[in-house]
Amino acid sequence: MKKSLLISFFSFFSFCSTFAQKNLSDIEIDLINRSLNKSYALKKSIHKLSIDSIETKAIRQNFIPTLEFDALYGYGATRINVDIPTVKLPITGIELFEGETRFDARSQIFNANLTAKALLFSGLQVSYGSKASEEKIKAKNYMLTAEKSTIIKDVIDTFNKIELLRKSEIVITKSEERLAKEKERVKKAIKNGLAIPYDRDKITAAELKLASVKVELYGNLSLLYSKLSMLTDVAPSTLEKYKFHLQPWDLNGIENTFSDRPELKALEASINAYGYKLKMNKNSFLPKVQALATLSYSNLFNASLETPYSLPGGENVNLELNKLELFPTYFLGVGMHWDLFSGLKNTNKTRITNIEKTIAEEEKIDVEEKLSLFAKKMQVDFEVKNQQLLLKQKEMEVAKNSLNLARKSYREGLISITDLLETETEYQNSTLNYYKKIANQRLVALDLLISTGSLNVENLKK
Structure with missing residues (x-):
């Protein structure tokens, strides 16, 4: 056949x-x-x-590597209530922090960051x-x-x-x-x-x-x-x-x-x-291992702190800050993320x-x-x-x-x-x-x- x-x-x-x-x-x-x-x-x-x-x-x-930039501007205000042991000034006899003391703080803030990241090991x-x-x-x-x-x-x-x-x-x-x-x-x-x-x-x-x-x-x-x-x-x-x-x-x-x-x-x-x-x-x-580098600029300005205290002449003790500038601020480092237990x-x-x-x-x-x-x-x-x-x-x-x-x-x-x-x-x-x-x-x-x-x-x- x-x-x-x-x-x-x-x-x-x-x-x-x-x-x-x-x-x-x-x-x-x-x-x-x-x-x-x-x-x-x-x-x-x-x-x-x-x-x-x-x-x-x-x-x-x-x-x-990745490069990130972020910036922040804002106005902040807070009220601080503290109760610490009273301190008596030796000359004036003024007692500080008697009872509960309240402070009022406010300020304008600007912050900018330039961040570089690089994954070194991904597991x-x-x-x-x-x-x-x-x-x-x-x-x-x-x-x-x-x-x-x-x-x-x-x-x-x-x-x-x-x-x-x-x-x-x-x-x-x-x-x-x-x-x-x-x-x-x-x-x-x-x-x-x-x-x-x-x-x-x-x-x-x-x-x-x-x-x-x-x-x-x-x-x-x-x-x-x-x-x-x-x-x-x-x-x-x-x-x-x-x-x-x-x-x-x-x-x-x-x-x-x-x-x-x-x-x-x-x-x-x-x-x-x-x-x-x-x-x-x-x-x-x-x-997972990652390298990190950051360059920051920070500025705290027009800040004030109102206190409940007065000077002998009757003038309130209020603190003011025209500017607090931090630049350059560097940070270099290596970070690690490790999932030890992920719930199965x-x-x-x-x-x-x-x-x-x-x-x-x-x-x-x-x-x-x-x-x-x-x-x-x-x-x-x-x-x-x-x-x-x-x-x-x-x-x-x-x-x-x-x-x-x-x-x-x-x-x-x-x-x-x-x-x-x-x-x-x-x-x-x-x-x-x-x-x-x-x-x-x-x-x-x-x-x-x-x-x-x-x-x-x-x-x-x-």
């Missing part, structure tokens, strides 16, 4: 060698690139990646946090590749459908031409009494049926051009001038396996990200991260098994489609020979017009089925490329 499959497979590629063209033309590659550039879903994913990249840089920039939070963020970006980049594959497949599938309808149009047009010639021959035969109007009417019915199919075909073709225009931002009138190649695909030179799928690589990066996040949580007990918050975070990492690891194993099976299925499907294509080609050739024979037999009166029209229909169907098989083979080829992570513009250029 395997030997026969292999022989058929090589037979198919010798069949494909009759085509001198690449899998995709330069025009088709250009339209695919246009669709990738236009895709709003892709742009959204790229914008999110840009945000993640900025956030990763922001994590690493925690070690960059490894910055290091592991930035690495986790980088792995997260890797995962999203791999998923971006998968998104591109989906867009590429959609665009190529649209090419296939357009060209399939064009091939159908050619087959129908040629059938119409054959029927028109046959109809003219029948009309002459009717005049000479060699045929009956029934034959002419059967041909007319067949022509009307083909015309109906053509109307539907043009409607579908218009929709496909509109869809391709939406995907590529190229006007339908321009797309109608392009020719898309509907030919079997040759996938020689593709060496990737299912393990190269971007989805698997994304999961691997996610697992690494959880690993770094786990290390970050486990090291949260380490202290870090312990809970570590447990959650462990569970998330386990989920990602199990998901990766599950996806690997499914993708392995899918890749094998696509390989078998591709080989089957290649063999079916060979058979459909032979079937089309047989149908064409049968049609030529039927036309001769009808003219010699050996078969009826119904038999001829049935043979014509069989030839149409076999030809259209052949082109449908090519479209199916190309679609399976796309799935095979996706199953190995090989569907990208560079591989399509080969």
Whole structure:
């Protein structure tokens, strides 16, 4: 069985060698690139990646020193009530602080600070946090590749459908031409009494049926051009001038396996990200160390202190301060913050991260098994489609020979017009089925490329 499959497979590629063209033309590659550039879903994913990249840089920039400036101006007033042991002055005999004493103070204050801070040690939070963020970006980049594959497949599938309808149009047009010639021959035969109007009417019915199919075909073709225009931002009138190649695909030179799928690589990066996040949580007990430098200016002015005391002459004792200026005031130092007990918050975070990492690891194993099976299925499907294509080609050739024979037999009166029209229909169907098989083979080829992570513009250029 395997030997026969292999022989058929090589037979198919010798069949494909009759085509001198690449899998995709330069025009088709250009339209695919246009669709990738236009895709709003892709742009959204790229914008999110840009945000993640900025956030990763922001994590690493925690070690960059910061410089702060703050200033304060205000007016303050307070009432001070004190009750301390009484003090009797030796000469005057005045008693100070007798009972409860009240002072009223007021002042204007201005203060300015210039502070520089620098994180010296983050407890490894910055290091592991930035690495986790980088792995997260890797995962999203791999998923971006998968998104591109989906867009590429959609665009190529649209090419296939357009060209399939064009091939159908050619087959129908040629059938119409054959029927028109046959109809003219029948009309002459009717005049000479060699045929009956029934034959002419059967041909007319067949022509009307083909015309109906053509109307539907043009409607579908218009929709496909509109869809391709939406995907590529190229006007339908321009797309109608392009020719898309509907030919079997040759996938020689593709060496990737299912393990190269971007989805698997994304999961691997996610697992690494959880690993770094786990290390970050486990090291949260380490202290954070920060250097600090401050330059300050302070000014206390227009200050006064009213006391309840009086001088011997009866004048109240009130103290005034015109200005008390402190500048420059320097402070240089190193500070440490150490969470000795956080109420089990870090312990809970570590447990959650462990569970998330386990989920990602199990998901990766599950996806690997499914993708392995899918890749094998696509390989078998591709080989089957290649063999079916060979058979459909032979079937089309047989149908064409049968049609030529039927036309001769009808003219010699050996078969009826119904038999001829049935043979014509069989030839149409076999030809259209052949082109449908090519479209199916190309679609399976796309799935095979996706199953190995090989569907990208560079591989399509080969």
